[in-house]
Amino acid sequence: MQQISLLLTSLPDGILLGFVYGVAAMGLTLIWGVMDVINLSHGPIIALGMFGTFFLFIRSGINPYLGLIPIAIVGLLLGVVIYFVAVHRVINAPHLSSLLATFSVNMIIIGIGTAVVTTSPYNVDFNMGSFQLGSTTVLGTRLIAALIAILVTGGLYLFLFRTRPGKYIRAVTNNRSAAELMGIPSTRILALSFGLGTMLAAVSGALISTFFPFSILAGGSYELKSFVIGVLGGLGNPIGALFGGLILGVLEGAIPAFLETSWVPVIEFGLFVVILLVRPNGLFGAKQ
Amino acid sequence: MKNWRNHLGLLLPMLVVIGFSLWPVITGNISTRESAFTILKAIALASSLNILLGYTGYVSFGHIVFYGFGGYIGLYFVNQQDWSIWAGMLVGGISAGILAFLLGKAILRLRGAYFALATIGINEAMKALFNNLDLFGGPIGMVLNFSVYKAYGGAAKALGMAFYIMAGLTIIALIISHLVRTSKFGLGLLAIREDEDAAEVMGVVAPDTKTWAYVLSAIIPGMVGVLFFFKNGNVEPHVAFPLHSSIELLVMVMLGGQGTVLGPILGAFAYQGMRGYFVTSEFFKDIQLSVSGVLLLLIVLFIPAGAVGWLRQKFPTLRRVLQ
Amino acid sequence: MTSLLQVKGVSKFFGGLQALNDVTFELPEGQILGLIGPNGAGKTTLFNVINGVYPATEGQVIFKDQDVTEAKTYEMAKLGLARTHQIVKPLNELTVIENVVVGACFGRQGYSLRKATPVAEEVLNFVGIADRSDQLASSLNVAQKKRLEMARALAAQPHLLLLDEVLAGLNQSEIAEMVETVRKIRDKGITIIMIEHVMEAVMNVSDRMIVLNFGAQIAEGNPDEIRNNPRVIEAYLGDPKLAQKLMQKAQE
Structure with a gap:
């Protein structure tokens, strides 16, 4: 009985967080789907999004939700730059090359970040009130973050399925060489996809910073979560990532009702490996 | 007497490692010994990883899991069951090998990035698991009883001995690496690296061959883990399973040249040397990580075969020496 | 040992697509068997089934009197099967x-x-x-x-060598050399199945031939019989040039 009430208390939070995790994973899985690159600079970019909010809000007083717009634009541009500097040359090389290339971007960002903001924790004290849902207190910031996450997902869906560049991205995801034969400018599409993936990472970081403390190193754990979610939802399937995020959020909300919180990562990563083995295309299937 | 030429490739690696081992003896300086220990450890781990990464072509991102797992098990027996460091290392190596065997049966079916992701997942799951195991001290880990060192003539002597054991392990790692490289088994691995399907058509039993390569690449890291935690006097989950160090090992192998015996040695030396210089240099101290990142990126983009690979391409006559 | 290789009623489906339909033949030791057919007829699929790249959906493959239908490629290699791609x-x-x-x-x-x-x-x-x-x-x-x-x-x-289009992409003199090599291999006592599109060459070198079309075996016999088989000519009519060549050869 006690467990059920505990479950009811922690589950709504988990679900709301799940949507935000989903956005982070969407960025990772979009890049994977389009160019078979696992972006190891994902975590630091999430952290940059967090600090984006910090500087815009604390230093310049810009509302964190309004601040998402410049953060998204900078994220997009940063992604395009990273693509051309670090990824483009190794896009057809063995996986190790692109993994290490993005990892070196990770090192560069963390290195500069450490020099500028150190590794100590930061906090954006932003309050949007809270309300009661049954026995649970739901924080306003989390609810709004989840709503924005859903909006972003919807926007991404419309972009991928309704606009020309979005359709190009899906074509390149499906079969790059065929898409090139049909005259799709693949380099530009690859750069755009990397930019979008980076943008989503930065936005998710900005949202997370409104309710969790963070440091320049904080992105690492969200990057790992993004791997798990990406695999749950099917690597290469951005929309599946939202569902993957929800599953992870629900797990994080539900497990503490039955086990100690420290068992959460054991189950998460165990599940991750098992799904890679039995359903490498994710629970909902994705590209082969 | 053509046989000795086959082992010419081992000569240079051995000279380098013996050089590192003697360096602190000559200077008689403790801090030199610490640096040499770090470099030898990196060489042993990177050479072991190279068996899987360089010879077999499987990118293991979480290879450090064997170091942590073996280290935990070995240290447990040394600390809680009063086993000697030798027995502890043996059991650490064997348990890492068994773990690799079981994991290998499951995850070596995955190819490319999926395998890399699975290894990350396993490392993180293992770290979280040890965090929860009271037998191994949970999140606090285990602290070595000071009395353990007494059997070796006190802490100072024990630490000195640890250095020579490390040198010995590194030499064993290199011999394994060389023997694999020059054996029929190793040729099978290279064939798998180049084209797994074609290798199987030619009769290479890929599933078994890969699994044994995984086991071989796990044993030395397990032993090194026991030794390092013994020397350090404690172990905790985040020290035993650092994903970041795991990726650094990849960088070392890549820097020096994957698939060669000498490559990981040069890579480990260059990487550790560079880190050491940047960390202490006034100018680079604050952004040492960024500088390393830029260098790594340049190497990945422009010399993907690594130093030894590049030399082999430029000077084919050196091939027999630069294995 | 009667035959080195027996293929008994082999069918292969990929999802709903039938790539091989009830293929049956026997291969005595020491022969060269030519395997021809239009593109997409299932020739390479047949090689893959014999070789163990994937198992047949139905039917059996017997190699050296052993049932190897489920054998892996590396097991086939150890048994004495080799192939080119x-x-x-x-x-x-x-x-x-x-x-x-x-x-x-x-x-x-x-x-x-x-x-x-x-x-x-x-x-x-x-x-x-x-x-x-x-x-x-x-x-x-x-x-x-x-x-x-x-x-x-x-x-x-x-014991058995599968050659998958070893002549494709070669010029005339290279083809002649390769055909000579194939003969020499047979003379060493190695049995051969070869998939080939270069029709004169394969007719020249084969002891026996099998023609596949849409995964089904439409003809089997020695090169002369194949040349004159109306079903074969019909199958190749999709490729008029080849059909014409076949006809000419038959008239000569």
Whole structure:
């Protein structure tokens, strides 16, 4: 009985967080789907999004939700730059090359970040009130973050399925060489996809910073979560990532009702490996 | 007497490692010994990883899991069951090998990035698991009883001995690496690296061959883990399973040249040397990580075969020496 | 032993698509069997089923009196089956001789490294690329890569050799040389099945032929019978040039 009430208390939070995790994973899985690159600079970019909010809000007083717009634009541009500097040359090389290339971007960002903001924790004290849902207190910031996450997902869906560049991205995801034969400018599409993936990472970081403390190193754990979610939802399937995020959020909300919180990562990563083995295309299937 | 030429490739690696081992003896300086220990450890781990990464072509991102797992098990027996460091290392190596065997049966079916992701997942799951195991001290880990060192003539002597054991392990790692490289088994691995399907058509039993390569690449890291935690006097989950160090090992192998015996040695030396210089240099101290990142990126983009690979391409006559 | 290889009622489905439909034949030792048919007829699929790349959906493959329907490719190699690929698969970063040593070490004979080297040298001589021994396999041209594939297969000292379009992409003189090589292999006592599009060559060299169309076996016989078989000509009518050639040959 006690467990059920505990479950009811922690589950709504988990679900709301799940949507935000989903956005982070969407960025990772979009890049994977389009160019078979696992972006190891994902975590630091999430952290940059967090600090984006910090500087815009604390230093310049810009509302964190309004601040998402410049953060998204900078994220997009940063992604395009990273693509051309670090990824483009190794896009057809063995996986190790692109993994290490993005990892070196990770090192560069963390290195500069450490020099500028150190590794100590930061906090954006932003309050949007809270309300009661049954026995649970739901924080306003989390609810709004989840709503924005859903909006972003919807926007991404419309972009991928309704606009020309979005359709190009899906074509390149499906079969790059065929898409090139049909005259799709693949380099530009690859750069755009990397930019979008980076943008989503930065936005998710900005949202997370409104309710969790963070440091320049904080992105690492969200990057790992993004791997798990990406695999749950099917690597290469951005929309599946939202569902993957929800599953992870629900797990994080539900497990503490039955086990100690420290068992959460054991189950998460165990599940991750098992799904890679039995359903490498994710629970909902994705590209082969 | 053509046989000795086959082992010419081992000569240079051995000279380098013996050089590192003697360096602190000559200077008689403790801090030199610490640096040499770090470099030898990196060489042993990177050479072991190279068996899987360089010879077999499987990118293991979480290879450090064997170091942590073996280290935990070995240290447990040394600390809680009063086993000697030798027995502890043996059991650490064997348990890492068994773990690799079981994991290998499951995850070596995955190819490319999926395998890399699975290894990350396993490392993180293992770290979280040890965090929860009271037998191994949970999140606090285990602290070595000071009395353990007494059997070796006190802490100072024990630490000195640890250095020579490390040198010995590194030499064993290199011999394994060389023997694999020059054996029929190793040729099978290279064939798998180049084209797994074609290798199987030619009769290479890929599933078994890969699994044994995984086991071989796990044993030395397990032993090194026991030794390092013994020397350090404690172990905790985040020290035993650092994903970041795991990726650094990849960088070392890549820097020096994957698939060669000498490559990981040069890579480990260059990487550790560079880190050491940047960390202490006034100018680079604050952004040492960024500088390393830029260098790594340049190497990945422009010399993907690594130093030894590049030399082999430029000077084919050196091939027999630069294995 | 009656036949080296028996294929009994083999069918293969990929999802709903039927790639092979009830293929049955026997192959006596020492023959060259030509396997022809239009593109997409299922020839390579048949090789893959015999070779163990994937199992047949229905039917049985018997090799040297053993049921090998479910056998893996490496098990087939140890039993004495070797093949070349239509799209060559060189081990790029290994030298030519190392490629061939792999074949010798892991094939039917399972030679040790030391014994494999002279075998590899001999085979490289036989296929005529011995002068390339120490080059990287990636540096060979297409014709040389096809010979490399063949050398790797032969180094295993197989009983049965599957040749998948070894003539494709070669010029006239290269074709003549390769056909000569194939004959010499047969004369060593190795049984061969070859998939081929170069019709004159395959008709010339085969003892017997099988024609596949849409996964089904539409004709079987010696080259003369195949030439005159109306169903074969009909199958190739999709390719009028080839059909015409066949007709001409038949009239001569």
